Amino acid sequence: MRIPLPATPVVLFVGASWIAIPLLGMSGRWFAAVELSIAMLAALVALGCARRGTIAAGFVIFPIATWAAVSAIAFALARRDAGLPGEEAVAGAILGFHPSFAWIVLGYWLAGVAVLAVGFHLRRDEWLPESRWRELRATLDRLDDERREGARGRGD
Numbered sequence: 001m002r003i004p005l006p007a008t009p010v011v012l013f014v015g016a017s018w019i020a021i022p023l024l025g026m027s028g029r030w031f032a033a034v035e036l037s038i039a040m041l042a043a044l045v046a047l048g049c050a051r052r053g054t055i056a057a058g059f060v061i062f063p064i065a066t067w068a069a070v071s072a073i074a075f076a077l078a079r080r081d082a083g084l085p086g087e088e089a090v091a092g093a094i095l096g097f098h099p100s101f102a103w104i105v106l107g108y109w110l111a112g113v114a115v116l117a118v119g120f121h122l123r124r125d126e127w128l129p130e131s132r133w134r135e136l137r138a139t140l141d142r143l144d145d146e147r148r149e150g151a152r153g154r155g156d
Helices: 007-026 030-049 057-081 086-091 099-122 130-154
Strands: 002-004 054-056
Touching: 002 057, 007 030, 030 054, 030 057, 054 057, 057 099
Parallel strands: none
Antiparallel strands: 002 054
16 A cells, blocks of 8 residues: 655655754754654655655555654663763663663664664565666666767767
8 A cells, every 4th residue: 555745745844854953952952853853864764765756555664663663762762861870871881882872872773774774675676666676777877878979979
């Protein structure tokens, strides 16, 4: 099943987010800025995976929403542990990192990349079917041929 994903509202949301995220951070509301950045990145991934104004519903659930949930949990754990004093932080170190940073490395970075990589691999035919890949290659080959012909005409 495919669901509509009109580009204009998504692009407007992304633009507004680029303004709001630094303003939230500068006002000391960094966690709200992080949450908004996760939503913005999920919107950009969805927009990049959409085709002709629609996106596969399953693709929204996995990997996009799953990545957003994993990222939100990682940052929530980082927020929880951000205020640990030195001794508690050293005692609770995870892989040598302060616990708040460890959640970001393990959850947002490693687990997030794994979710997206596995999701894109498992659903590769939904976001880039073989037929579209062949069309893209043919277009690139045609453009390359035109560039070469133009270079020959100029004596390059």
